[in-house]
Structure formats: structure tokens, C-alpha cells
Amino acid sequence: MIPQIGFSEMLLLGILAxxxxxxxxxxxxxxxxxxxxxxxRMMAFEFRQSFDELGRQAELDExxxxxxxxKKESGLDDMQKEFEQTDADIAKDAGEAVNKMKSxxxxxxxxxxxxxxxxxxxxxxxxxxSETDALKAKKILEDQSIQTDSKKIGDKxxx
Numbered sequence: 335m336i337p338q339i340g341f342s343e344m345l346l347l348g349i350l351a352x353x354x355x356x357x358x359x360x361x362x363x364x365x366x367x368x369x370x371x372x373x374x375r376m377m378a379f380e381f382r383q384s385f386d387e388l389g390r391q392a393e394l395d396e397x398x399x400x401x402x403x404x405k406k407e408s409g410l411d412d413m414q415k416e417f418e419q420t421d422a423d424i425a426k427d428a429g430e431a432v433n434k435m436k437s438x439x440x441x442x443x444x445x446x447x448x449x450x451x452x453x454x455x456x457x458x459x460x461x462x463x464s465e466t467d468a469l470k471a472k473k474i475l476e477d478q479s480i481q482t483d484s485k486k487i488g489d490k491x492x493x
Contacts, residue, residue: 355363405411 351363352360
């Protein structure tokens, strides 16, 4: 424990130091004493900090051990391994499905390049319509040319 020094004790120590050291060297001695006490305080503070740090470290180690024990008791490690295995299985299955889809796509694409293109319903209807229109147009032209020819013949006959 630190002894408690009151005002009267401090005054007595000051007078004693003045008599023993003398007024000339008293400020120098007080300065050295102040530096010495400052160094002592700093060393005490560092010592206390190191003990506090050791105590905190010991508490943390204890807590880590407790957490590890709880993990083992509750089976969290086993569940984590199970989840990782399931995740790996899902990734593997997804990769296989993607590869299968790629190969099917490439196979279908290769077949599409080999086979001649078929007409779609729209193209078939358009070709039928255009053929029908062509026949109608041909018939109309023939009718017009027949009418024109008959007019020419009629004009020649009247002239």
C-alpha cells in the first residue's frame, strides 16, 4: 500500500531537504527526484499493463477452449462438414447437368447444320398464296390480252 502523506508531512520533508541539501542545490535535487518518480510511475504502469494483458489473454484462451468444447458437444463440426459435402455434391451435379446440356446443344446444332432447312408453316402459306396470286395474275393477263386482241380485230373489221 502507498502511504498517505498529508500537507504537514510534506512541509516537514521540504524543510528537512532545505537544511540538508541547501538552498543552492535544492532545485536540482527536486528536478532529479521528479524525473525519478516519473520513471517509477511509468514502470509501474507498464508492469500493470503487462499483467492486465496476460489476464485478458488467459481469459481468451479459456473462452476459446469453452467454445471448442461446445462445438464438439453440439456437433457443429459434423454439421459443417455435412453442409460442405452437400455443397460439393450440388456443385458436381450442376456441373454435370451443364455439360450434358452443352453436349445436347452441340449435337442438335450439328444436326441442324446437316439437315436441309424445312419450310415453316408461315413460309409454306406464303408460297401457296404467292403461287395462287401468280396464277390469278396470269389468268387476268390472258383475259386482258384476249380482250385487247378481240378489240384490235374488231377495230380492223370496222375500218
